[in-house]
Amino acid sequence: MSFKDLQLNRPILRAVAEAGYDNPTLVQEKTIPLVLEGKDVIVSAQTGTGKTAAFALPILQRLFNNQEAPKKGKKIKALIISPTRELAIQIENNFKTYSTYTNLTTSVIFGGAPIEPQKDVLKKGIDILIATPGRLLDLHKQDALNLDYVETLVLDEADLMLDMGFIDDVKKVARLCTSEKQILLFSATIPYKVEQLANTILNEPERVEVAQNSSTSKNVNQLLYFVPKQNKIELGLHLLRNTIKGNIIIFRRTKFGVEKLEQTLSKNGYKVESLHGDKSQTARQDALLRFKKGEVNILIATDVAARGIDISDLDAVVNFDLPNIPETYVHRIGRTARAGKAGMAYSLCSADEKSYVLAIQQLIQMQLDVIDDHPYPLDPKAKPIVHKSQKTGGSKHKKGRKSEASKKKKKRWY
Known part of the structure; x- marks a missing residue:
């Protein structure tokens, strides 16, 4: 199968070809059609299987096809939540590569970096936002971003996000977006708490499983x-x-x-x-x-x-x-x-x-x-x-134990 078979449009196919990708990976092959149909999806796949393109390409395609002439600047239409800054930056780079021949704009926000420049970018208006949960909620509290127009919400590395204690933040973000949104949940493993989260926020999701979670590379x-x-x-x-x-x-x-x-x-x-x-x-x-x-x-x-x-x-x-x-x-x-x-x-x-x-x-x-x-x-x-x-279960020093010197009331030279 080639990327053309996945019904992707020419600007995206051109960018993908220039990035050096010929054929979709298994996770892309299974996920892209479901996302294009607007379904909620749970994807279980290890890192290195091409997960980012599995959600980036169909999101870009849908936004590109449904563009309206903005009356008041661009609105955030796709929101990707990532647990770590490095991953967020990497996802942003991928989106920028794949959207080279479109007029869609992407930005990334995360903690540990100055907040003002991030506010400025958001004020100008963007199509796609990649964010870590904490900084996203900070900016929302300060009225620096509006999530009322989000059509697709992606939760990437969901198992890690929950391990890091972000479950309440993730639920809050899901509530802040419109109720009609499409949700894509990606996770290397699907433990019980990820399953629970999916049940509370996803709507009749399709499931994509690529290789057993435990499979290690033969190489x-x-x-x-x-x-x-x-x-x-x-x-x-x-x-x-x-x-x-x-x-x-x-x-x-x-x-x-x-x-x-x-x-x-x-x-x-x-x-x-x-x-x-x-x-x-x-x-x-x-x-x-x-x-x-x-x-x-x-x-x-x-x-x-x-x-x-x-x-x-x-x-x-x-x-x-x-x-x-x-x-x-x-x-x-x-x-x-x-x-x-x-x-x-x-x-x-x-x-x-x-x-x-x-x-x-x-x-x-x-x-x-x-x-x-x-x-x-x-x-x-x-x-x-x-x-x-x-x-x-305690200190190696016995309580109340006195040294010989203190018993003899000797004055110490120090």
């Missing part, structure tokens, strides 16, 4: 290293020197972990950038740009900061900390081996993460290849390290 070689927690950094350095080559993303569970590893790798002469939620928007964009341009070849990130960002030509993903949610593992390693290329995934597992490996293997229905031949093997009998305070 990713997945390797597992058991290592004592205190030796993870040494093993990481050993692998970077001897095994892992090319452009790499390293995932850590916390912002603190990201910063600590970034310092260590920099000291060891590696060119590194990092992404986490505490970084300013500009710093995050700069880090991403330097990585994409090849000025650095290692990006260390937390899951939230890296979700949805599109990085092509990634040679390897390193799970420095294993995720406690098995689906997150699938997201992470899905960033390599895109578009038919091969890729590598390396996971470092300490004794306290063994249960995560079992959950991951159960989800992907596959045994990870264990590599024993490395300098920091984990003793198979090793138990997770439990700190004293965790065992006793």
